[in-house]
Amino acid sequence: MFYREAGDFSTTYAEDQQTFPIKFDRYRYYVVLFIAIVVVPFFINDYWANSLLLPFLIYAIAALGLNILVGYCGQVSLGTGGFMAVGAYSCYKFMTGVDIWWGGELLFRLPEFNIFFSVIMGGLMTALVGVLFGLPSLRIKGFYLAVATLAAQFFLVWLFNRVSWFYNYSASGQINAPERDLFGVLITGPSTEPWATYLFCLFFTIVCAVIARNMTRGSAGRKWMAIRDMDIAAEIIGVNPLRAKLTAFMVSSFFVGISGALFFAVYLGAVEVGEAFGIQKSFLVLFMIIIGGLGSIFGSFAGAAFLVLLPVALKVVGVDWFGWPTDIVAHLNLVIVGGLIIVFLIAEPHGIAQLWRVAKEKLRLWPFPH
């Protein structure tokens, strides 16, 4: 009834190409933003922040990044975990001051970066590494590229385990986020306030989402989608395939790196690379975008929300209400996720985002069938 484009006229091309051309959508978006920025911080507590909101926001960034690569550019990647690790470790190094050694002597040590810039440096470093591992994509496609990125995953995890420079020679081999603040408010460390970490992550999520949307609706996004849909035709109409693929790898890795940095510094606080950024992380993020919807910004959020919510919801329902054993519920979670992947791949390859789109189509006509 309210969801209509009727009476909503675009008189310029700029208006026609905005993110939410339908007025109702636009207001819904503002309301969601308002609630997320202004209302939630007042009601947030540790449980909500740590079990739901922070992982959702952080995984949403990772899913956005992977979606640009897989959903928009069609280059399958299984290296997400490894790239998140790059983000986490470079964030750590920049937080604690990068030390450069030459011939057994300390050449110099960069000053410690503010946490905000450390996270961004984490993204930039990952973008660099992503471009490097994206280079084979010009020659190999599909499954074979997936295997090549799998090599990146294992290599990077091995690297961060082996080279003690990355974890500042700590005996445990772990990296621990020291206490850091932004404008005097603690962002990392054990004694942070939930609202501060939430707002910090929310800021990055919103900025990343806006950037992703802007890129995918413009010429960069069209280049990526052209490569995805038919790479030969894309080349014939003037898209440089290497550059298009590498920019996709770059932007994607930037987002994934930021999420890795946040995951380590703000969410976990301490990280052992094989455990936190193993292959299962790569699959988790890939499942998010498959369930959420390939090639859709909204889908990245939906998928992240779904896979973060599912174990929590199952725990509440199974353990708290029905009193089932915890391990049964944990296994049930795996079964449901696996089943859903199969169902979505067969029944709705475009994921929750497509269901949402269909629902909106129907809503526009409601209450009439045609």
Added chain:
Amino acid sequence: MRRCRRLRRGWLRNERATRGCADAPPALPQLCQLADGRARCEVADELYWKDEGRGGVKDTVDSYVTADGRTIGPVVMEMKNITLRFGGVEAIKDISFDIREGEIRAIIGPNGAGKSSMLNVISGFYVPQEGEVWYKGSRRPAMKPFQVAQQGIARTFQNIALFEGMSVLDNVMTGRLTHMKTGLFAQSLWKGKAEAEEVENREVAEKIIDFLEIQAIRKTPVARLPYGLKKRVELARALAAEPSILLLDEPMAGMNVEEKEDMSRFILDVNDEFGTTIALIEHDMGVVMDLSDRVVVMDYGKKIGDGTPEEVRNNQDVIDAYLGVAHD
């Protein structure tokens, strides 16, 4: 001192061609400047062009006016002794022909004659083993297809090669990609440069959409469209690039008579309205003979005829190739 040759009639492509020529006329009063910056000589009955030794630069040749009043310009693209092999198979054997500015040039021939391979050579998809491609007066070095596209050569495909996951508008906008230069950073901000560029190119795309009468399906995903419309959208995408040469690979394959008539009209309109040079491959002889200014006929990788439709129709080799010849 460079040698200059004298040709029969026509016009000069630009002044560069006569610069440094010993026997160039002292002044070329007949030269008149066109709106797009080219110099055109309409009254002169003599023409001078620079000879660079290796076969000469053929960037100034005579132009003529067709019966229906269109001006056909000088040679814009020339294929010189192209030979293309796939292993032991010679797909194209020593073929030379040229494409003039503003003309509709057809390439015909029986199946497997090498027409599509020829088009792929032009669009840079195949690199010929021998021969040269001359474009706008200079030899084209070995290029990737996307570089050829950036030089202003657009094409459509025999089997539709649209981007199925995108809307019609987005597909047409991909045709504008060679004209869009905003960097990634500006795009991530959107407001300002990226948006301005988007709107500017959207206007061109809309002009093409309007021209090909596909406004109603602008926002429809391409995958949902019927075959005939997909062909039209593909033409729109190629046209959106504002190419100087448009290559059409069987634009009417698989169409019914009505759709063929529509498509023929669009091809003629495009040529007339935008002055686009068109090279097309087509099997429907009626269409080819009606549309094209000049026709190249290929058979088994060889050129067996070249000329106006009238000449080609009466060429004995062509008749033999199409109708078969009795072996005794």
